[in-house]
Amino acid sequence: MKQDIILAGVGGQGIISIAYVIASAALEEGLELKQAEVHGMSQRGGAVQSHLRLSRERIWSDLIPRGEADLVLSVEPLETLRYVDYLRPDGMVIVSRTPFVNIRDYPEVETLLSKIREIPRHLIIDSEKLAREAGSSRTQNMVMLGATARYLMVKEENLTKFIKVLFERHGETIVAANLKAFALGQAVAAAADFVPASGGRAGRGGG
Amino acid sequence: MKPEILLGDEAVALGAIHAGLSAGYSYPGTPASEIMEYLIKAVAKTHSFVASWSVNEKVAYEEALGVSFAGKRALVSMKHVGLNVAADPFMSSALTGANGGLVIVPADDPGMHSSQNEQDSRFYADFAKIVCFEPSNHQEAYEMTRQAFDVSETLGLPVMIRLVTRLSHSRSSVRPREPRGQNELRFGASQDWTLLPVNARRRFQTLLDSQAAMVRLSDESEFNSLRLNADNRSLGVLASGIAFNYVQENLSDLEKPPSLLKVGTYPLPEKLIRGLFEHVETVLVVEEGYPLIERSLRGFFGVAGKTIMGKLSGDLPLTGELSPEAVRPSLGLKPLERLDLGGFKLAARPPQLCAGCPHADTFHALNRALREYDKSNIFSDIGCYTLGYYPPYQAVQTCVCMGASVSMAKGGAEAGIHPSIAVIGDSTFGHSGLTPLLEAAAVDTNMTVFILDNCTVAMTGGQPSYASGERLLRMIEGLGVAKEHIRVIEPLPKNLDKNALVIKEEIDHHGLSVIVAARECLEEAKKKRRSG
Numbered sequence: 001m002k003q004d005i006i007l008a009g010v011g012g013q014g015i016i017s018i019a020y021v022i023a024s025a026a027l028e029e030g031l032e033l034k035q036a037e038v039h040g041m042s043q044r045g046g047a048v049q050s051h052l053r054l055s056r057e058r059i060w061s062d063l064i065p066r067g068e069a070d071l072v073l074s075v076e077p078l079e080t081l082r083y084v085d086y087l088r089p090d091g092m093v094i095v096s097r098t099p100f101v102n103i104r105d106y107p108e109v110e111t112l113l114s115k116i117r118e119i120p121r122h123l124i125i126d127s128e129k130l131a132r133e134a135g136s137s138r139t140q141n142m143v144m145l146g147a148t149a150r151y152l153m154v155k156e157e158n159l160t161k162f163i164k165v166l167f168e169r170h171g172e173t174i175v176a177a178n179l180k181a182f183a184l185g186q187a188v189a190a191a192a193d194f195v196p197a198s199g200g201r202a203g204r205g206g207g
Numbered sequence: 208m209k210p211e212i213l214l215g216d217e218a219v220a221l222g223a224i225h226a227g228l229s230a231g232y233s234y235p236g237t238p239a240s241e242i243m244e245y246l247i248k249a250v251a252k253t254h255s256f257v258a259s260w261s262v263n264e265k266v267a268y269e270e271a272l273g274v275s276f277a278g279k280r281a282l283v284s285m286k287h288v289g290l291n292v293a294a295d296p297f298m299s300s301a302l303t304g305a306n307g308g309l310v311i312v313p314a315d316d317p318g319m320h321s322s323q324n325e326q327d328s329r330f331y332a333d334f335a336k337i338v339c340f341e342p343s344n345h346q347e348a349y350e351m352t353r354q355a356f357d358v359s360e361t362l363g364l365p366v367m368i369r370l371v372t373r374l375s376h377s378r379s380s381v382r383p384r385e386p387r388g389q390n391e392l393r394f395g396a397s398q399d400w401t402l403l404p405v406n407a408r409r410r411f412q413t414l415l416d417s418q419a420a421m422v423r424l425s426d427e428s429e430f431n432s433l434r435l436n437a438d439n440r441s442l443g444v445l446a447s448g449i450a451f452n453y454v455q456e457n458l459s460d461l462e463k464p465p466s467l468l469k470v471g472t473y474p475l476p477e478k479l480i481r482g483l484f485e486h487v488e489t490v491l492v493v494e495e496g497y498p499l500i501e502r503s504l505r506g507f508f509g510v511a512g513k514t515i516m517g518k519l520s521g522d523l524p525l526t527g528e529l530s531p532e533a534v535r536p537s538l539g540l541k542p543l544e545r546l547d548l549g550g551f552k553l554a555a556r557p558p559q560l561c562a563g564c565p566h567a568d569t570f571h572a573l574n575r576a577l578r579e580y581d582k583s584n585i586f587s588d589i590g591c592y593t594l595g596y597y598p599p600y601q602a603v604q605t606c607v608c609m610g611a612s613v614s615m616a617k618g619g620a621e622a623g624i625h626p627s628i629a630v631i632g633d634s635t636f637g638h639s640g641l642t643p644l645l646e647a648a649a650v651d652t653n654m655t656v657f658i659l660d661n662c663t664v665a666m667t668g669g670q671p672s673y674a675s676g677e678r679l680l681r682m683i684e685g686l687g688v689a690k691e692h693i694r695v696i697e698p699l700p701k702n703l704d705k706n707a708l709v710i711k712e713e714i715d716h717h718g719l720s721v722i723v724a725a726r727e728c729l730e731e732a733k734k735k736r737r738s739g
Contacts, residue, residue: 010556011558019378023212023378024212027210027212027380032379032380033212033378033379033380034377034378034379035377035378035379036373036376036377036378037376037377037378038320038376045556045558045559045560045561046556046557046558046559047555047556059379060452060453060455060456061449061452061453061455061456061530061531062373062374062377062379062449062452063373063453063530063531064531065456065457065530065531065532065543066530066531066532066542066543066545067532067542067543067544067545068531068543078553078554078556079556081548081551081553082553084546084548085545085546085547086545087545087546088543088544088545088546089544089545089546089547090546091546102556102559103554103555103556104598105554106554107554115548115551118548119546119548170737
């Protein structure tokens with residue numbers, strides 16, 4: 001059993017925090033994991049992505065092969081579409097509807113969302129609204145993680161455990177806001193009319 | 208010991224610490240920065256070794272060499288192009304040799320995610336005739352680093368570990384082993400380290416004499432392995448470093464898996480390669496970077512009776528980084544079926560200056576001042592401010608190498624360009640801008656040099672700068688720039704007109720001017736506030 005996830009967004013949106021939480025949970029559960037990410041120049045307001053691979057067996061490549069990803073988890077609608085060709089034909093996307101507009105030719109959000117709706121298994125989340133409800137607009141990444149939690153092969157309680165670890169040094173208020181954001185994401189996903197995941201599929205193996 | 212999740216960079220750093228490291232040196236550069244970041248964090252806890260950002264890679268290398276001469280173990284890390292800066296001591300250190308273990312870690316950037324070229328550091332190891340390790344995963348990065356120190360001390364030579372972005376910046380779990388202690392101070396053979404011709408000739412012969420031992424090490428290394436498939440005498444694959452993973456990733460889609468030679472150390476393992484060639488008709492070489500292995504196997508005329516496939520034959524791309532899908536055609540595989548939304552175009556989102564960045568205000572003022580001149584050249588350097596290339600600024604016209612802005616502006620001015628302007632950051636100035644400014648001050652070149660002092664190495668995550676604040680101003684004056692033509696501006700929107708005026712005055716001054724645009728990087732200021 002394995003799971004290949006592309007995390008997408010813009011530099012500064014907290015992609016690496018999402019990756020940290022899932023990866024730490026995976027280590028806790030004795031899974032193999034690889035997580036490739038982008039540092040440096042591209043981080044400055046540019047498109048960023050992370051390839052996160054979880055498996056019960058050995059993982060070879062740090063990069064997910066195009067056509068192998070089970071899920072694109074994106075905190076930004078435009079960035080979602082940049083990586084759809086990584087998805088296997090029945091792959092799913094879980095995506096924030098909140099645009100991050102820092103380029104002049106940013107398209108109409110509705111155009112992006114209608115393209116996303118062409119993906120048979122999609123879930124669109126109003127992460128900004130839920131993050132504000134949680135107490136801070138900076139918790140959108142944890143809203144998105146919460147919305148994805150039920151589809152991940154790691155346990156949800158291990159995710160919350162490492163959210164606490166991640167934000168511990170910022171104080172209790174920040175930890176509480178992020179946990180609440182996670183819970184709100186979970187609740188929305190649970191209530192959503194969304195084609196359920198078939199669960200992690202057996203991989204093609206790897207020699 | 209318990210497994211930890213580490214970046215490839217961090218696995219190298221931890222391996223070095225556990226090998227008994229006494230000192231690490233580096234200059235920030237993607238994708239290598241996290242090696243030193245990890246060492247510095249570890250030192251903060253244990254205070255048991257030295258971990259320090261150097262003013263540039265050449266200095267870093269020489270500091271590490273000094274540690275090695277003292278009998279202790281040293282690590283020097285940098286991005287691939289940083290090794291160009293350190294190439295002088297690097298090449299000579301293959302002749303002086305090492306006393307304490309000396310390990311060099313250049314991190315290459317195939318695909319140029321954050322770099323101006325995708326040069327392959329394995330060629331440097333080959334050039335210097337030293338051993339090079341090329342890890343394929345995180346555990347290997349850890350183990351190879353530990354072993355590299357042993358090999359360095361056994362052979363008495365520096366040893367390279369070649370990283371690439373996709374390993375440097377990928378996380379995975381590493382199971383560390385028991386650490387060992389550091390070396391004692393041990394004075395060594397000064398005649399070997401004094402490369403006067405008489406000594407250098409003797410040392411070069413010694414280096415040549417040790418080549419056979421290096422090949423033997425590779426043939427016996429646990430990091431190289433040959434897996435022959437008796438049922439497939441047609442295709443064999445030779446794959447090195449992370450390229451090995453991309454081959455493995457696709458093997459299960461092949462009906463008849465090829466024989467597979469994994470290479471993780473250089474010079475190349477001759478016996479293993481011979482074993483592969485004797486078994487198959489066609490050898491596919493898959494390597495991340497330039498076709499180093501393929502070229503050395505192919506030579507001018509190839510191998511009689513055998514076909515060699517790879518980048519030179521056109522079966523794999525010569526540019527960019529490899530990936531699992533990039534190697535499929537060379538293995539005779541079709542692309543995997545994927546989700547298809549039909550063709551659509553997406554707006555690109557290039558990196559850009561942060562909102563409120565001081566560089567933006569400097570560029571606005573500079574552009575304002577330049578309106579009054581027909582033509583100008585703005586020679587930029589390497590840092591966040593290189594993003595001034597993009598709209599809405601479109602303010603800079605070069606990005607070549609560290610410190611080049613000042614020298615190129617001088618050359619441009621001497622060719623007749625006016626205004627000839629250099630734009631360089633405080634840390635880049637410390638790295639390689641001092642020497643050309645010294646020269647320009649001596650002859651009073653008619654050019655204007657901007658030093659953008661944001662108090663940090665911003666692009667790579669906020670490492671300390673040696674050439675900032677008051678110290679920077681004293682340095683500029685000390686280099687011989689006339690005091691009245693050292694101007695300080697504060698790049699803020701409200702100062703736009705005032706700053707443009709200062710810039711125009713200094714452009715119109717016939718001679719050398721230095722304008723220091725001083726305002727702290729916003730990201731760094733934020734970080735400081737957060738940590739109280």
